[in-house]
Amino acid sequence: DIQMTQSPASLSASLGETVSIECLASEGISNDLAWYQQKSGKSPQLLIYAASRLQDGVPSRFSGSGSGTRYSLKISGMQPEDEADYFCQQSYKYWTFGGGTKLELK
């Protein structure tokens, strides 16, 4: 099974600050990597797919990058509505989620 190690588990950011979240796969996943945002009490929403492609309707301050086993999500300019949990997911070999990152506004 492919394991996804996500870091950090939590972080706090100021308004306008740039934030990065990372995911490390236990083996290469060929960019079959998605990022989801889950706001409190809501279902997850797709932000990024294929490692770097922005889902329709997602603000351009969100971006994804990476290759091989290392991937990251960047939020360029933290906004109040970005306070949420974030999860990475690989779909290269079945489906595995990272443990999640709780992002709070400082």
Place this chain on the structure above:
Amino acid sequence: EVQLVESGGGLVQPGRSLKLSCAASGFTFSNYYMAWVRQAPKKGLEWVATISTSGSRTYYPDSVKGRFTISRDNAKSSLYLQMNSLKCEVTATYYCARQRTIAAPMDAWGQGASVTVSS
């Protein structure tokens, strides 16, 4: 508008069975792989099952294999999850989600169905 609406959750005793349903609308259901993902209270997301467009292929993690069965009825645009021999550790919110292909991301999710296993 794409909609996925889960139903069938509730409180169930250990060892019993429960069947969740997911009603889909706003898209051509038969063109999509479908999946179930669960989230235990205050925990992360865990993939539970996936089914191909025709229903001929199903996929499960070892944690539920043999106890959970995913199925679909394309004529009714509905997805199901039969859960047997329930244990307390399966207490979670269960989401249905759609995928355009087997390797595609889950681009639409339902609101979730809460399942509590307790005596």
